[in-house]
Amino acid sequence: MQRLGDFKLPHFFNYPPYFTLQPVRETRDKQVQLWKELILDYCRNQKIFVIGLEDDFPLFSNPVIERSLSHEAKELFLAALVNEGRAEWMDKGHKKCLILWMRIQDWAEYIINFVKENGFEDGVMTVEDIRSGIESRGTDLAGIDRTVLMRALRLLEQKGKATIFKGTSTDDEGVKFSV
Amino acid sequence: MADDWLPPASLTPSARPVLLRGEIERFTLPAVDLEAEENVSLTTLRSGLLILTSHRLLWIHEPSVSGRSIPLAAVIHVFHPKKSMRSMFASPRVRIQVAAGTDGKVGAKGTNSEVITVVMRGKSDPDVFIGKLWEVLRAREWEATQKDTSDEMERGEGSEMGPGSRVRMPVVGVSGILRKEQELWESTDKSLQEAFQDLNALMSKAKEMVMLAEKMRQKLLSGSSSQLNANDEDTDSKQDIQDWLLSVGIVSPVTKESAGALYHQQLSRQLADFVKLPLEKAGGMIALIDVYCLFNRARGTELISPEDLLQACAIWEKFDVPIMLRKFDSGVMVIQNKAHSDEEVFARITALAMKSDALRMGISPTDAALMLGIAPALAKEHLLTMESKGMLCRDVSPDGFRFYINLFKEIDPRDIHMAKADGIIQMWVSVACVSA
Structure with missing residues (x-):
């Protein structure tokens, strides 16, 4: 079994047509579907939030069979994720893509559970604490993309479950939970 | 009723005539009736295609793939059409007197004679037809062929071959030149004697060429059978040459001149017959471009244009032929067997x-x-x-x-x-x- 770091790759990663954009509609639909699953799976496993289309992304080439995706194919597969709300373009030129391997509402729920488990109800935390504090170690919150985190926190604020305090800089923004 | 008063003509499955050795098509007329005006016991042959060749007058009924022939050797006289008020409005008629047996059957050795009337239902000009007919009658090419055949018989050559295999001999290149030469000769009165000598010289050369080609083929045949286990590549190339020798040669290509308005129809039928063999070899499907090359090679000097080929293929839809033209999504065109799956x-x-x-x-x-x-x-x-x-x-x-x-x-x-x-x-x- 081929691996990418500690990620277990599926067998079809060695199937050369997987790396060529298929022109026939039905075949391509299936190909796109398999790429979406693999991208989300890999990003979840490796805690990757941003894919740069112009950077070397390990998933987009397979040195074993000497195949790699064309720029067109990469953009098409990511666009399919964007259409489903599982990713967002970060710029107009589609050079960077934010991968939501967990949806924003799922993140919000995850944060609530995290808060409850660690007894932070009615307490105050800084945003940086959530991303790199001792409590978040070993959870999916460790190293979470700041954009994604802020979006989840704002969603909680809308629901009245959190209040965000503006600090003097982005570093000391604070959150008060009221679960 | 006797409707077999004319000898039958053998046809290909596509209703093209099977020509005799050295026979060339000269003129084609659509929608022609053949009547025996003075003998009512002989059934009129209605609406067929009339082909004038260097040897025969052929009448072909395409829907039923049947045909009749009048050997030109049997023609005694061609009447000049009467110019009358009546003839201005009726279909043009050309009357031909031919030798026939006592039972009315037409043949060169008959003692009696019949008058056959060629009735042109189409809008054809009878004068052009009569002109061509006279030309062919004057040339008397059928006699040259008969002489050739008897010569060969005397020398005892080619007796193992059927007459069919001799027709297929690779003589097109030379015969094409021959024909051009002959046409030139027919149109000029000057230096007729000189030209005639040239022609004879060419004729004898042509015969030598044919004999040479035949000898090569024989040699290749015996060579390949005696050393079957010899080098494969060698055998292959021998096979190639042999195929080439056999495949070269449509003796009488359909031309715009000989078929006139019926050119594409006749070409289409000839192509249908021709393509059968290469199609079989190619496994039931062959690229149109390959057919174009093969067909033109076989036609020798009378090359056809790609448009003509395409039109000829398109007409197949109207005939009952076992092949069809197919266009792939990419635009590539092929000829394939209808049975091809x-x-x-x-x-x-x-x-x-x-x-x-x-x-x-x-x-x-x-x-x-x-x-x-x-x-x-x-x-x-x-x-x-x-x-x-x-x-x-x-x-x-x-x-x-x-x-x-x-x-x-x-x-x-x-x-x-x-x-x-x-x-x-x-x-x-x-x-x-x-x-x-």
């Missing part, structure tokens, strides 16, 4: 793509072409068709353009690690992922 070809390609090497490396158009015995361009068309049907999918890389069995449809997206893989996926995994 894509499914059978697809099954063979699928089997090829399932071999363990092909599972790992895919197949190229060349691989498929080698297996099917067809041109790579055609094999690629098959592969693309299979791709569009979801049977194959493509792999484009610096190594080239290859096709794989389509695994996409077999993979369950909820189980991308394929824990429950079976069937073809299992096969592929066991072959392709072992080394990885």
Whole structure:
């Protein structure tokens, strides 16, 4: 079994047509579907939030069979994720893509559970604490993309479950939970 | 009623005449009736195609693929058409007196005679026809052929061959030149004697050429059978030369001059007959471009244009011929047997793509072409068709353009690690992922 770091790759990663954009509609639909699953799976496993289309992304080439995706194919597969709300373009030129391997509402729920488990109800935390504090170690919150985190926190604020305090800089923004 | 008063003419399945040795088509008229005006017991032959050749007058009924012939040797007299008020409005008629037996059957050795009236229902000019008829009658080419045949018989040559095989001899290049030469001679009165000598010289050369070609073929035949186990390549090239010698030569190509308005129809029928053999060899499908080359090579000097070929193929829809023109999505055009089945070809390609090497490396158009015995361009068309049907999918890389069995449809997206893989996926995994 081929691996990418500690990620277990599926067998079809060695199937050369997987790396060529298929022109026939039905075949391509299936190909796109398999790429979406693999991208989300890999990003979840490796805690990757941003894919740069112009950077070397390990998933987009397979040195074993000497195949790699064309720029067109990469953009098409990511666009399919964007259409489903599982990713967002970060710029107009589609050079960077934010991968939501967990949806924003799922993140919000995850944060609530995290808060409850660690007894932070009615307490105050800084945003940086959530991303790199001792409590978040070993959870999916460790190293979470700041954009994604802020979006989840704002969603909680809308629901009245959190209040965000503006600090003097982005570093000391604070959150008060009221679960 | 006697409707067999004219000797039958043998035809090809496409209703083209089977010509005698050295016989050339000169003129074609549509919608012609043949009447025996003075003998009512002989049935009128209605609305057929009249072909004037250097040897015969042929009347062909295309729908029933049947034909009758009048040997020109039997023609005694051609009457000049009467110019009268009546003839201005009726269909043009040309009356020909021919030798016939006492029972009215037409033949060169008859003691009686019949007057046959050629009634032109189409809008044809009788004067042109009469002009051509006179030209052919004056040339008396059938006599030259008879003499040739008896000469050969005396020398005892070619007696093992049937007459059919002699007709197919590769004489087109020279016979084309011969014919041009002859036409020139017919149109000029000056230096007739000189030209006649040239012609005779050419004729004898032509015969030598034919004999040489025949000798080569014989030698190749005996050579290849005596050393069957010899070098394969050698045998192959001998086979090629032999095929070439046999395949060269449509003795009387249909030309715009001889067929006139019926050119494309006649060409279409001739092509249908011609293409049968190459089609068989090519496995039921052959590229139009290849047919164009083969056909023109066989026609010698009377080349046809690509448009003519295309039109001739298009007319097949109207005939009952076992072949058809097919256009692939890519625009590539082929001629194929109507019985040719894509499914059978697809099954063979699928089997090829399932071999363990092909599972790992895919197949190229060349691989498929080698297996099917067809041109790579055609094999690629098959592969693309299979791709569009979801049977194959493509792999484009610096190594080239290859096709794989389509695994996409077999993979369950909820189980991308394929824990429950079976069937073809299992096969592929066991072959392709072992080394990885």
